[in-house]
Amino acid sequence: MADQSTPKAPAPGAGLAASAEGAPGVPSPKRAPHRETPPEGALSRRRLLGTAGATGLTLGAVGGAAGYAAAPSADKATPLSSVGADQVRFHVKHQPGITTALQARGHLVAFDLAAGAGRKEAAALLRRWSETARRLMAGEASAQDDTDVARDAGPSSLTVTFGFGYSFFARTGLEKQRPDALDPLPDFSSDHLDKARSDGDLWVQIGANDALVAFHALRAIQKDAGSAARVRWQMNGFNRSPGATAQPMTARNLMGQIDGTRNPKPADKDFDQRIFVPASGSGGPEWMGNGSYAVVRRIRMLLDDWEKLALKDQEDVIGRKKSTGAPLTGGSETTEPDLEKTGSDGRLVIPVNAHARITRPDQNGGAAMLRRPFSFHDGIDADGVPDAGLLFVCWQADPLRGFVPVQRKLDRGDALSKFIRHESSGLFAVPGGAAEGEYVGQRLLEG
């Protein structure tokens, strides 16, 4: 899974006891199953030190100084904490930012190609963007006109992930390469979608454990777009900072719930099949091999209403304890819920419309997705209501076998729906990771 926890940050120079465990998002021994598989592409602090030794770079130089003038000298360098030093690889089988542990900061940004820009300009843009992503994820400066915003910081688990929207293919004359899985999502009765903040030709997801590193990447990506594309919409999100809790935990959302417990995990035998398009033979276009589909929804939380609910009622809405995330039928966060259990009043302990009951794969023909959200807070409305909620991002091999059936079910009777509002929506085809020397989407744009 995209690990939903954030690791405790070791103090600078605190040794490498955390080592591999210190890789972003590898959680505590309490979550042993999550621990077995480090997030794809994560380079641990130990590996960074190994690399540093082999190349003569200091950890600081690996972390943040390459390309910058004021690199600390090798013997005087103060090691970065693991938060700054942690690096995610760009050239991996699946693009970074899918199974990467949740990061503390996120930016989602959609672009439309400019009038007159077509396939050639799009290819050049993806080449520029990939090079920028590679450099910044390695803690280097942008190739041109770096803004210095990330100076002093390490890569901070930066990831940059690129996707294509439905409209991209007609704009570039590539309709024949458009996957059926990108067909527009159906309307849902509870949707309140703002078209201006939905869809887009291109989509970029940026995540990092440092706000300046994330902003730096956002700005570089925007500047790279140049005259080829302009921003259609942009959203900012956050999660808990690494080290904020005594031990790594599954994230909480702005309703206060532990959210992410039942995500599929990479160790599950069907994980790849559920989340990623096979390398070949999927029946879809070959260029999507090793890719995935991202559904993005800005979901506002009606927090004033939610916070008026008694704790017991809040727990009935989800079907889990707010404090621990355990099912209402008992045990701990990871205990399997007893869906048949009734109380002394004869009623189901986990209500029939509880969110955690009706979203289960076994209630939805096996539909599963990897949820990897950011919270958002865009200020307080004129009427004093917080504009806050969840930038819901979920990943699947096929949205018609992931998001769609589950959202249909939620639309028909989810206890949570009274307290949320879907305000914008996007569906993006996210190709596999770029091999060394290649850029993301090259097989589509040059195939």
Ligand SMILES: C=CC1=C(C)c2cc3[nH]c(cc4nc(cc5[nH]c(cc1n2)c(C)c5CCC(=O)O)C(CCC(=O)O)=C4C)c(C)c3C=C
């Ligand atoms: C269509 C998909 C989903 C939307 C939209 C959605 C919104 C949403 N969810 C929460 C809070 C929780 N969700 C939880 C579980 C859960 N939710 C979905 C899908 C959607 N959620 C799934 C597939 C699951 C897991 C089901 C399973 O495999 O058993 C939980 C429980 C803890 C957990 O497993 O993560 C919470 C809490 C909010 C607040 C929200 C919109 C704002």
Ligand SMILES: [Fe+2]
């Ligand atoms: Fe949910």
